[in-house]
Amino acid sequence: MSAARSALPAPSGPGICVDIQRTDAATVAAARALPAATLHEAGGRIGVMPSAIKPVAPAFRVCGPAVTVHSPGGDNLWLHRALYVAQPGDVLVVHVSGVYDFGYWGEIMSAAARARQLGGLVIDGCVRDGAILADFGFPVFARGLCIRGTGKDYGARGWINHPVLFDDVTVNAGDLMVGDVDGVVAIPRERASELVSAAAEREIKEAAIIKRIEAGERTLEVYNF
Numbered sequence: 515m516s517a518a519r520s521a522l523p524a525p526s527g528p529g530i531c532v533d534i535q536r537t538d539a540a541t542v543a544a545a546r547a548l549p550a551a552t553l554h555e556a557g558g559r560i561g562v563m564p565s566a567i568k569p570v571a572p573a574f575r576v577c578g579p580a581v582t583v584h585s586p587g588g589d590n591l592w593l594h595r596a597l598y599v600a601q602p603g604d605v606l607v608v609h610v611s612g613v614y615d616f617g618y619w620g621e622i623m624s625a626a627a628r629a630r631q632l633g634g635l636v637i638d639g640c641v642r643d644g645a646i647l648a649d650f651g652f653p654v655f656a657r658g659l660c661i662r663g664t665g666k667d668y669g670a671r672g673w674i675n676h677p678v679l680f681d682d683v684t685v686n687a688g689d690l691m692v693g694d695v696d697g698v699v700a701i702p703r704e705r706a707s708e709l710v711s712a713a714a715e716r717e718i719k720e721a722a723i724i725k726r727i728e729a730g731e732r733t734l735e736v737y738n739f
Contacts, residue, residue, distance in 0.1 A: 522598075524598055524599050525595040525598055525599055525674075529671065529672055529673040529674065529676070530595065530599060530673075530674045530675070531674060531675035531676060531687065532599055532675070534579075534581070534675050534687040534688045535687075535688045535703065536579035536601075536604070536688040536703070537578075537579045537688060537689065537690040537701075537703045537706045538706075538707070539603075540707075541690065541706045541707045541710050542577060542578055542579065542603065542690065544710045544711075544714065545577050545690060545692055545701075545706070545710045545713075546575075546577045547714075548692065548710065548713045548714065548717065549694060549696065549717075550692045550693055550694050550696055550697055550698060550699045551696050551697075551699075552713045552716050552717055552720075553692055553699050553701055553709060553710070553713045554699045555713075555716065556709050556712040556713035556715075556716050557699075557701060557705065557709045557712075557713075560683075560699075560701075560702075561683055561699040561700040561701055561702075562683065562697065562698075562699060563636065563638075563680055563681075563683060563685075563693075563697060563698040563699065563700060564638060564657075564680055564681055565697055566638075566657045566658070567636060567637070567638060567655050567656060567657055567693075567697065567698055568655060568656070568657075568695075568697065569653065569654070569655050569693065569694070569695060570641065570644055570647045570648055570654045570655070570656060570659075571647070571648035572695050573695075574634075574653040574654065574655065574693075574694075574695075575653060575693065575694050576605055576633060576634030576635075576636060576653045576655060576691060576692065576693040576694075576698070577605075577633065577634075577690075577691070577692045577693075578603045578604055578605040578632075578633030578634065578690075578691060579603065579604055579605065579633075579687075579688050579689070579690065579691070579703070580604070580605055580607040580685055580686070580687055580688060580689045580690075580691050580700065581596055581599060581600040581601075581604045581605065581606050581607065581674065581675060581687060582607050582608075582609075582673075582674070582675055582676060582677070582678045582685055582686065582687050583596045583606060583607065583608040583609065583672070583673070583674055583678070584609045584611070584672055584673040584674075584676065584678050585608055585609065585610050585611065585618070585672050586611055586667065586670040586671065586672055587610055587611040587612065587613025587616075588610075588613050588616050588664055588665055589664055589665045589666065589667050589670055589672075590616075590618045590619070590623075590664040590665075590666070591665075591666045591667065591668065591670070591672070592670075592672035592673075592674065593606070593608060593618060593619065593623065594623070594626075595672075595674060596608075596674050597623065597626050597627060597630060597632070598630070599674050599675065600630065600632050602630065602631035602632065602633075603631070603632070603633045604632055604633055605632070605633045605634045605635070605636060605691040606627070606632065606634070606635045606636070606637070607636045607637075607678065607685050607691060607700075608635065608636065608637040608638065608639065609638050609678045609679070609680060610637065610638055610639035613639070614638070614639045614640055614657050614658075614660075615639075615640055615660045615662060616639065616640060616660055616662045616663070616664045617640060617641055617642030617643075617659075617660050617661055617662055617663060617664065618637060618639050618640065618641060618664055619635060619637060619641040619642070619654065619656070620641060620642045620643040620646075620647070621643040621646045621647065621650065624643075624647055624650050624652040624654065625650075627652055628650070628651075628652045632652075633653075634652070634653035634654065634655065634691075634693070635652075635653070635654045635655065635656070636655045636691055636693060636698050637654075637655070637656045637657070638657060638680055639656065639657055640656055640657050640658045640659055640660035641654055641656045641659060641660075642659055642660060642661050644659045653693075655693050655698055675687035680700075683700055685700045686702070686703065688703045689701060689702055689703050689706075690702075690703065690706040690710075723736055
């Protein structure tokens with residue numbers, strides 16, 4: 515990236531918050547080794563994003579602080595803006611106002627996100643260029659694929675780094691997002707370190723239980739059912 519490009523300012527204006535507090539880097543690094551389901555269980559069964567949101571490729575995994583986006587339906591201009599508000603490692607977490615069936619994201623935007631060294635995309639809507647995205651390697655989690663093109667309405671209202679509601683889960687900027695083939699979980703930033711530690715302990719306990727079962731014990735006795 516040239517010096518001129520790197521010096522360009524982040525998008526600004528009404529609805530855009532640039533400076534946010536993020537889950538710390540050490541906690542994010544520790545969370546990379548943990549399944550999304552384990553983090554959900556360790557937190558008291560919290561943070562499940564809509565189950566329709568799945569990785570475009572089964573091997574995709576996402577882990578990083580959230581940059582939240584509330585986009586007008588059928589329009590992806592606010593996603594383009596968010597690309598340049600987000601910092602390396604951030605995960606774009608996008609609400610599309612319930613208008614799912616548009617291709618909000620594709621090859622070009624994945625190329626831009628990769629150039630920015632972002633951590634991934636979690637969108638409650640569809641994307642396109644599915645086969646290319648799978649090969650491209652930038653982790654994209656979406657409701658599905660749709661070729662319908664989006665608009666760019668410069669007068670439409672959107673928000674970046676404000677709280678966003680997905681079903682009954684509120685995602686705030688800086689929250690820890692972890693996703694794998696099972697789905698995506700949002701962990702509140704203030705609890706992330708605590709819950710990552712609890713999830714790591716849960717993984718150790720489950721490994722011990724598997725050994726007991728492989729040795730012949732029944733789940734009925736293991737769990738005292």
